[in-house]
Amino acid sequence: MTSLYDLAVVLRSKNAGPFLMTIDVMLPDRASFLRVATSPAFSVETISSAYGVDAREVRVIPVEEINTVKVTLPRMVGERGSGSPGDTDVYGAQHHGPLIDIEVE
């Protein structure tokens, strides 16, 4: 078992507009890409539960050509979009946190 953080060469989150966030998990090679892309620990269900959002609003998109898995989900902070009261991460750059410790076989 390896944590997603140790496996990935890039693990980043960012706003995709003021109401969505997107997370890129870039893996170093095809073998580790397949480990993540096929892992039951890295599924729509586990991710939606880590972020407390409805599974129907989470997309997990494998981008095989560049050994990357992309996750797009609603922004959880801010009452009405990025920068509004209650926001803790205006650019969404540290919201990969809940995925860091996911263990992949």
Next chain:
Amino acid sequence: MIIGSAGFGGGRPHVNTALEMLKRIAEEEHLTLTCAVIQAEIESATVLDAFRQGLITPMPGAPALDEERIVSSSRIVGQMGTEPLVRALRTGADVILAGRACDAALYAAVPLMHGFDPGLAFHMAKVMECGAQCAIPLAPSDCLLGSIDSEGFTLRPLNPDRICTPESVAAHALYEQPDPFRIVEPEGEVDLTETRYSQIDRASVRVSGSRFVPQPPPFRIKLEGARIRGYRAITVAGARDPAVIANLDAIESRARETARAHLAGHLDESQYQIRFLFYGRDAVLGHLEPSKTSPHEVGVVIDVVGETLDIAQDVLALVRASTLHAPFEGRKTTAGNLAMPFSPSDFVGDAVYEFSLYHLMEVHDMTSLFPLETIVIGG
């Protein structure tokens, strides 16, 4: 030269500030320049009208809209596509100064005006708008050269210390985008599923196969609206005492109760909002924070948003003092719960905004929505 979105926000004051800078530079350099200025601010009456006709739809994730939010917006801009920019280019102006514009439109306008394939033009533009962010090593502030022809386009960084690779260019399609295979613009969508990337020399990448799917009329443009939610005052402090760190939640609720009791009869609770952020514990992720380890030191930010700045400052003063002296079970630090690094301790922010609009609006006439004015500056 094309400049946009002027001053980032692309509203009227931002365009005007950028124009003043241009005028000053032209005068200092003894240049006479024709400047085509395209405004992108949209009157709330126009938006309200469209809303009543059912011509406005939310972007994914955007909350519902109502008339009050439209009319109380401080400012609404529309993201122009390539049409207003091509119109400005055709005037032969030396400088085009655009208000809010789609990032890709700024780079796609020239190749589209010359009749190149929109799939290639928009894809190239989408990569170029981030400069050398698609290079290795990546840098958003360095230059990228794009050359387009009828079969594809070629990208290379101008800095010899950087290169583009097929992977680095392909990976850029991920950046700040919800979908890595689709670029959505007002004119249509670019489908990247058949796109091919190849290395043609040490630093250059050739791209082909990006396919344009035109949007049938009516066109829709994206609106961004901002609305004031209040005014902010904050204080920053640190906790080092182990019992304080273990009891932060109890201290917070005690401070809130004390403040509420003092404010009752003077201010309605709808006139202010109090927030505690505990850096080192869970300030960034809040209830999503998976780590439960106990830190030896915690940074505390108390954030108050008030209906006016006076209210924010008054409430903050009360909450700060109440936090500093809040009693709790097992307290040893009876002279104060927090280390205040600054005197005076409180800081005022600025107006706090929220997105009133992040919606698409059907439009039939880009010319009136994004008016063009040509002026001569410098000389």
